Amino acid sequence: MNSKFNYPPEIRGKRKLYSLFKGLNHPLEVISGNHQSLGDNYHIKASFTNKNFIFSQDKEFVEYILKQNHKNYYKSEIQSITLRKYLGNGLLTNNGKDWLQQRRLIQPGFSKVKIANLVSIMEEEIDTSLELFKTESDIDLYHFFHALAFNIVAKTLFSSDVDENTVVQLSKIITEIQEVFTKEVRLPFYTSILNTFGVIDKNIEKSKTAKAIIQRILDKRRTSKEEKNDLLDMLIQTRYEDTQLPMSDEQLVDEMLILFIAGHETTANALSFIFFEISQNPKAEEKLKKEIENEGEMVFTSESLMKKSFTVNVIKEGMRLHSPAWAIDREALEDDRFKEYSWPKGTLVILYISGLHRNPKYWEHPDSFIPERFDDENAKNFAYYPFGAGPRLCIGEHFAIMEMALIIRKFYQKFTFISDQKEVKEKALVTLRPISLKGKIISILP
Template sequence: MPGKGRVIVTQDSSFVNYVLRENHTNYQKAKLDTDVVAKQLGTSLLFVNGDDWRRQRRLIQPAFHHNSIQQLYETVMNTVNAYIANFPQGAQVDVYPLMRELSFSVLLNSLFNIDMSREMTDELCRGFINLQDFMAKDVLQPFRRFLYPVTGAEKNLVKQWDGIRDMLRGIIAQRRADETTHNDLLAMLLNSRYEDTGQGMSEEQLISELLILLFAGHETTGSTLSWLLYLIASNHQVCEKLICTIEKTDMLDSPRDSYINAIINEGMRLYPAVWINERVAIKDDQFGGFSFPAATSILTYIYGMHRCEAYWEDASTFNPERFLKSEGLIDKNVKNYLPFGAGPRMCVGNNFAMAEMAFVLYTIFKTFHISTTGAPPAAWPLLTLRPREVILNIKKI
């Protein structure tokens, strides 16, 4: 491929497992294809490699441990309830921008449990939307880069993101000067210390981590929730069983409910937010009788693996039961299923995302009757697998 050299695309489960787990030390994350976006996000945990990644992962991991995020449940539930209370009703409602906005609100409140002005939240939201749009165009239409000096697109984006960084810098300074105890992710990250030095993150590193949590977290969860609403509304049997489950379950317990988790898992199987992963070989390697040199890009096609008939019976069918054991408990050992990646670089926020989606599904289907309009959403495979729009009919119960 021009600009990339040798590329292997695979949905072979054994090879994917080899790259992401068994021989992961020989594979590193690829650089972002867009230099402008890389300048904004490139020093965060998601994009660094080697010793820098290991050091940063050990620092951040405890904040996303299952026991740690349970402390945020009240914040997440309050945010979800407040948003759903003003949820639009009627025919032909596009739920994708709503789910993206809700997910962004959940992350903002979980990161900064403070009273943030509407102007600040709007500025942050616009910044991330503009960054995503810029990234899509920059990758898909690289010729546009020659026009940046004329259009000012790059200059305007950098200026906007400088403002966002200044905003976060102010929040951090205010928090450090505040002796009050806060129960949010910012407090957890501020209190984290590197094992080797006993020091905390620098301000710039902290800002980079906050930005990537907002950027990656709200887009992936917002997209997945949109796909889930469509899938559930399209399957009467699943919808009825979910409603019966909700009637017997408390909201706080919804992240632990087997059937709710099975629904989320099946939705992520069919529409994994991270639909493709890229790793680059550090040294020459071989697998299954094939050899390839260093610098080869390995594209692990998660979407294809999740829908491969060799791995899944009736692979294109939405069937949450496939994630349940015979006694109705969630099966945690399902093979060929990697919605959050695999190996040491598995998504650090998976527990948080699962809990958030459980709270959202619980609240929406406890409050509304949702039906499809007959129009299936079109998939838009960018950095994440985004639906172009998800049009549903929404009526209060």
């Protein structure tokens, strides 16, 4: 190793081989184990690519990369190249000036004021979905939340229904793309095998199919010339500051595809984990229902949904224990250093958010579901970044929180959920997913 740089402790030997291969299907187990052995920061050199990776679950290190020195870090090739070939050139995959230009263009549509205007659209979709439940219903909430969150995104983006077949088709495409993408990232040498058998080309075709569906929706809106005051209208009407020109259709479709994925995938996953935790904590459920009752007629207003509350605490604590964005990757543009460590440009930095959120250095009883911890007046300084941090803080944070709060309150006003599971198995792809969440929904109203 070049003595010019002082990496964190390195994973070597059998543990390295174990990390590279076991990590393909069980990254949380492997990364958590490595941190337990070597501390909050460690280093591994990939044998096949000679790439250097630094993993961190250290709050100060995470803040240094995402905030203090963010200009020295781009989203890595994992997203900017590998994922881009499937999802296009939108906010999620873009870097530099192009990203900043798109961010400035789109961000106004996700302000608290704009999001508040979407409550009635969300309410209608949630009410329709909840009407399907009988006095007692067996269900897998994971699948239910995926369909619900997808329909909410469709309504808030397009103010129109997307039929069930399209929901299933797009969800299937997203899952299959993630499966292949995950293999490409975690076993880079495997890419040649995937290429040989045409798997990557097939995945790109699936992405084109998804984009074609969205393009048809865009064409229909333009033909109708209707103004619906939804997110699609906002995207169509926005203009770049320098040219006063609108986004191209290709850019619009890319942004909408990413909003579809980010807007339903992470929310559905988070809701599944949150409902599991509530089902295991009767006192939290009782307190939640009491708050819903006490809010009275204001319970579903944007003001009530967005203010500090036990409902929001439940969401935050659920996302602390099971953060859908379980890791954040960055690539160093120039040599850098933090405290005693230093590394060259090109180093990949993996900020292990799941580990940070359960790090006993920062959290008392880190594996316990305690929503009240977010009542702390210092909660803003917690080691807590489910939506990222710094300039690339997730643009949809307010949207997601309000949507989840509305769903939780609508559900627990009328129902309770009894889980068949005493633990929820997780699958870490691009996002952290539950395998399932099976149980019974029981009406609590006469």
